[in-house]
Amino acid sequence: MYRSxxxxxxxxxxxxxxxxxxxxxxxxxxxxxxHALLRRMFAADDPxxxxxxxxxxxxxxxxxxxxxxxxxxxxxxxxxxxxGHIEVGTLTRQKQIGNPKPRVHRVAEADGLINSMGFPNxxxxxxxxxxxxxxxxxxxxxxKGKDTPIAQAADDYCALFKQVYRAADYVAINISSPNxxxxxxxxxxxxxxxxxxxxxxxxxxxxxxxxxxxxIAPDLSESEIDDALSAISSAGLDGIIATNxxxxxxxxxxxxxxxxxxxxxxxxxxxxxxxxxxxxQRTEGNLPIVGVGGIANARDAIEKLEAGATLLQVYTxxxxxxxxxxxxxxxxxxxxx
Ligand SMILES: Cc1cc2nc3c(=O)[nH]c(=O)nc-3n(C[C@H](O)[C@H](O)[C@H](O)COP(=O)(O)O)c2cc1C
Numbered sequence: 022m023y024r025s026x027x028x029x030x031x032x033x034x035x036x037x038x039x040x041x042x043x044x045x046x047x048x049x050x051x052x053x054x055x056h057a058l059l060r061r062m063f064a065a066d067d068p069x070x071x072x073x074x075x076x077x078x079x080x081x082x083x084x085x086x087x088x089x090x091x092x093x094x095x096x097x098x099x100x101x102x103x104x105g106h107i108e109v110g111t112l113t114r115q116k117q118i119g120n121p122k123p124r125v126h127r128v129a130e131a132d133g134l135i136n137s138m139g140f141p142n143x144x145x146x147x148x149x150x151x152x153x154x155x156x157x158x159x160x161x162x163x164x165k166g167k168d169t170p171i172a173q174a175a176d177d178y179c180a181l182f183k184q185v186y187r188a189a190d191y192v193a194i195n196i197s198s199p200n201x202x203x204x205x206x207x208x209x210x211x212x213x214x215x216x217x218x219x220x221x222x223x224x225x226x227x228x229x230x231x232x233x234x235x236x237i238a239p240d241l242s243e244s245e246i247d248d249a250l251s252a253i254s255s256a257g258l259d260g261i262i263a264t265n266x267x268x269x270x271x272x273x274x275x276x277x278x279x280x281x282x283x284x285x286x287x288x289x290x291x292x293x294x295x296x297x298x299x300x301x302q303r304t305e306g307n308l309p310i311v312g313v314g315g316i317a318n319a320r321d322a323i324e325k326l327e328a329g330a331t332l333l334q335v336y337t338x339x340x341x342x343x344x345x346x347x348x349x350x351x352x353x354x355x356x357x358x
Contacts, residue, residue: 023343035125035134035340043095050098059101063344065351070105074309074331075232075259077190079158081105081351082326086313086334087162087193087236091142093150100155103347108334109150110162111195112185114177116144117167120200126280128288131273132317132341136266137282139200140164145181150188161189162236164198171203171212175219182223186231194220197238197265199283205238210248217256232259239264239292239314243299250303260309262334263300264293286337290315294328301329317342319353 030038049055070081084106085099093109100107119141126135150159163181165174178194186192196207196216207216217235224233235258237249253261266283273288293314300310312330316322317338325333338346 023345027341027343031127031129034123035127036122039089039125043090046098046102047095048098050095050101056098056101059098063101063103063348065103065348065355067351067355070351070354072105072331074311075191075234077158077232079105079332080156082330082332082354083322083347083350084108084158084160084311084332084334085339086336087111087160087195088136088138089336089339091140093148093159093161093188096150096155096159100157102344103351104157106158106160106190106332107155108160108162108193109148110142110193111140111164111198112142112145112148112161112181113140113164113166114145114169114180115166116147117141124282126277126282127340128273128277128284128286131286131288132337133273133284133286133288134337134340135277135280135282135284137200137280139167140198145184148185148188152188152190158190159188160191160193160234161185162193162195164195165201165204165207167201171206174207174212175216178216178220179223182220182233183227186224186227189231191232191234191259192224193234193236193262195236195265197236199238199266199268208237208241208245208249210245210252213249214252214255217252217258221256221258234258234260234262234311236262236265237296239267239289239296240269241296246296246299247303250300250308253308254304260311261300262311262313263296263330264289264314267292285314286341287315287317290317290321294325297325297330298328316350318346319350322350323353323357
């Protein structure tokens with residue numbers, strides 16, 4: 022069915038389609054009959070799909086990546102689409118309008134997207150999420166504000182952690198978006214260890230203890246990934262999300278190369294899988310990895326699991342394949358079980 026409406030959707034501005042879709046899913050989640058209908062259409066509940074990561078049980082490995090429901094307004098409806106987890110955010114301390122539009126572009130020939138959103142969100146104070154309100158896990162992704170200097174970034178992350186941890190099953194620190202000036206500098210050896218240690222200290226001072234993850238870019242070299250892994254290990258983080266969008270432009274036609282922002286979808290897939298494989302090897306499988314980047318079908322998902330991911334996330338694949346993607350992957354995983 023999605024295939025027949027996709028050409029129509031693709032005639033409209035991508036961010037507009039996203040806004041409409043999110044509102045529809047939000048509405049459908051609020052009304053019991055439509056919620057039940059979505060569940061019947063998309064959910065694939067089966068105990069054989071359950072996975073455990075950082076001390077939590079997930080009903081299946083497929084999650085929704087950050088950026089889709091930035092303010093956590095549609096988690097109920099989204100949970101009916103069969104996700105095992107939903108990552109809300111990126112949320113910042115203050116409300117932000119983000120970068121000028123248009124800031125999401127389809128790279129249709131390559132099943133990709135380029136976005137330069139810049140964390141538009143209502144700010145953490147507007148978050149209305151109660152822990153356990155939906156029948157899947159909810160992660161909350163937090164980011165430095167646009168105007169926060171890098172030297173004070175840790176204050177933002179610590180304050181945000183304190184504000185969101187009660188509503189979250191896990192919290193993810195985003196230091197890898199290419200659309201907030203200098204944000205990715207926080208991945209550098211001199212900064213990452215101090216940052217992660219400070220946020221981990223906040224995690225350890227609070228009850229309940231909520232797992233803390235960090236999300237990294239696919240553009241790091243092996244030695245930069247090693248630095249990140251060493252910081253993760255000494256700060257005692259619970260997991261890593263690999264990866265965010267890329268600033269690379271490989272695998273897409275030349276005419277898109279000058280668009281600003283991060284590239285996601287199929288052109289990112291192999292790089293993201295290589296990063297996952299590298300992390301799994303370096304940590305000997307001891308650090309839970311959430312694999313994300315270019316998953317467009319069950320084969321891509323299985324490839325990332327085989328590379329060492331425990332959980333997976335999708336975003337751009339949903340735009341091209343539609344919401345049935347989640348069920349399709351879960352069914353294929355059941356076929357292997
Ligand atoms: C339009 C758009 C907005 C995004 N916003 C965020 C965000 O706010 N925070 C974040 O950590 N990642 C964000 N991402 C990155 C995704 O969470 C994901 O890491 C990336 O797109 C790779 O996965 P995919 O190829 O399945 O899309 C965004 C991606 C897209 C396409």
